[in-house]
Amino acid sequence: MFKISLFDNKKMMERFVILQVAVIMMTILISYKIAYYYTHIIEQNILFNIIYGILGLVGVVIIHELIHNILFRTFAKNAIKPSYHYHYGLISTHMPETYYKKWQYILIMLAPLIVLTLLLTVTFMFFSYSSIIFISSFHIGYCMFDLYFTIGLLNSSVKFVENTEQGIYYYTQSPVKVNAEIK
Template identity: 30%
Template sequence: MEKIRSIDIMNDKKLTIRINIVAVILMIFFYIFFTGVTVFWPTGNFGQSYQLGNIIFGLLLLFALIVIHELIHGLFFKLFSPTGKVKFGFKNGMAYAASPGSKYTKGKFAWISAAPFVLITSCLTAAYLLGIMPAGAYILFAATHAGACVGDFYWCLLLVKAPPKTLVEDTEVGIDLYL
């Protein structure tokens, strides 16, 4: 097996800056997209005014979304490599889950990468559509979370471009691709 590419997302400053710029662009795009969801499927739940208690609750919910996001990655790492060790951390402004040394097919790693976006976005959308979450909160949390998934989207983009039989090794700083 030959290593064809190594991506160090944690220590490559230029890559980190580009990813953060794309994250802001994605947040704006998803803000518009999720606003469209509330326009086409109004629930009548527009929420309360922004009071200090709501802001604190919102920040706690955002923190919870980050933790849940990384736990979902960890769950899928374990699902596809039951003997692999999963590590969680926070470095360079990024929360992460990693399974250093574990190798995955492109398809499995795509699931590991995309699962938090799919599951959390689905739950937030369901909460909005059921009237549990007000439109403003839904737009804010869904757009912020979707934009913050930029690293996961980047992994998926790399996997689409990689040769068909590529294996992905998760590392503590990124991924290595093998043929």
């Protein structure tokens, strides 16, 4: 068993926020480049792009966490309800005392990124406003936390995952055996 807790280390959290900003900026640039090849972008003022991008992100984050909530409940074998916490401008969903198989946790973490990015891309195909690029880019930056927690699953010995308020626990064997050994 090993644990990843990004929120406990302030220095690491600051570096992660810088990474998020860099990813957002790169995503905006790449999205503009790709969009210019396929459509005429309805340009908006940079101030409107940022304001609409942040307001749109609020709505997208609510849907993002709702997708996590639905998938956590779908794969949970107990009746515990997910809890939400606010850390450094990030809302996170947790399901303590619930263990997920590796593939389930990957699906839970990546589903909001895939679903919402596809929805925003389809929306952009019909309404080519530049603010939609900003909303999508801000969301991709927000999803960096999900990607970070998913990277821990690239370890082939990880079999189960527990998502708690203290951090993400990766188990190399059945968590029932581990908890019995600890007690």
